[in-house]
Amino acid sequence: MKRLLFINACVRGEKSRTLKLARHFLNCYCSAHRDTEVAEVDLCTLRLPPQYPEVLAQRDELWNAGKLDHPMFEPARQFASADQIVVAAPFWDLSFPAALKIYLERISVTDLTFGYDAQGAMMGLCKADWLLYVTTRGGYYAGTPLDIAAAHIKGLGVMYGIPQVRFLDAEGLDDIRNDPAALLAAAMERAAELAAGI
Numbered sequence: 001m002k003r004l005l006f007i008n009a010c011v012r013g014e015k016s017r018t019l020k021l022a023r024h025f026l027n028c029y030c031s032a033h034r035d036t037e038v039a040e041v042d043l044c045t046l047r048l049p050p051q052y053p054e055v056l057a058q059r060d061e062l063w064n065a066g067k068l069d070h071p072m073f074e075p076a077r078q079f080a081s082a083d084q085i086v087v088a089a090p091f092w093d094l095s096f097p098a099a100l101k102i103y104l105e106r107i108s109v110t111d112l113t114f115g116y117d118a119q120g121a122m123m124g125l126c127k128a129d130w131l132l133y134v135t136t137r138g139g140y141y142a143g144t145p146l147d148i149a150a151a152h153i154k155g156l157g158v159m160y161g162i163p164q165v166r167f168l169d170a171e172g173l174d175d176i177r178n179d180p181a182a183l184l185a186a187a188m189e190r191a192a193e194l195a196a197g198i
């Protein structure tokens with residue numbers, strides 16, 4: 001079985017349009033790829049603490065002692081070993097909710113998700129062949145420098161050594177001139193096409 005890791009940062013839970021879009025992709029993908037099992041990490045349930053000084057100190061102490069099998073590093077080990085990764089997060093303040101940033105800091109562990117070669121160059125250590133980032137936005141930001149979320153995820157994809165970072169989105173959902181249901185329905189169709197072709 002292939003293990004697909006689903007990172008759910010959709011703070012509005014079942015009301016979230018991003019979550020609806022991501023779930024639709026996952027359903028279509030699993031129908032087309034019967035050998036896939038999905039492990040979901042709901043960041044609002046996991047509630048990792050930010051890397052305040054004492055958290056960082058504990059992490060450094062464990063890392064320096066070579067204790068990479070400690071539960072603190074479990075999210076990083078899980079991320080590094082996933083075959084595919086789907087991250088779902090709404091577009092918040094040009095980026096994504098803080099819960100996702102905290103998770104990304106937690107999984108960015110040297111010698112687990114990334115490392116350095118003998119020449120000192122950074123190299124990714126994650127197994128996933130692709131990462132899909134699913135989002136919805138109130139306005140229009142895709143492809144602009146203001147889409148900090150996409151830039152951040154693209155950069156981390158390089159750092160983690162994940163060869164393909166893909167994006168699935170619906171935009172303009174809060175623009176009063178738009179029909180949000182129609183925009184979401186169109187994104188659902190794109191999700192189905194992507195799930196069949198990825």
Ligand SMILES: Cc1cc2nc3c(=O)[nH]c(=O)nc-3n(C[C@H](O)[C@H](O)[C@H](O)COP(=O)(O)O)c2cc1C
Nearest residue numbers: 012016017018090091092093094136137138139173
């Ligand atoms: C805290 C917060 C911040 C937001 N910031 C932005 C923003 O910077 N730009 C934008 O276009 N929409 C912004 N929005 C609107 C959301 O991106 C939009 O409503 C999105 O569809 C919400 O996704 P969800 O239904 O999955 O929660 C924000 C919404 C919230 C609640």
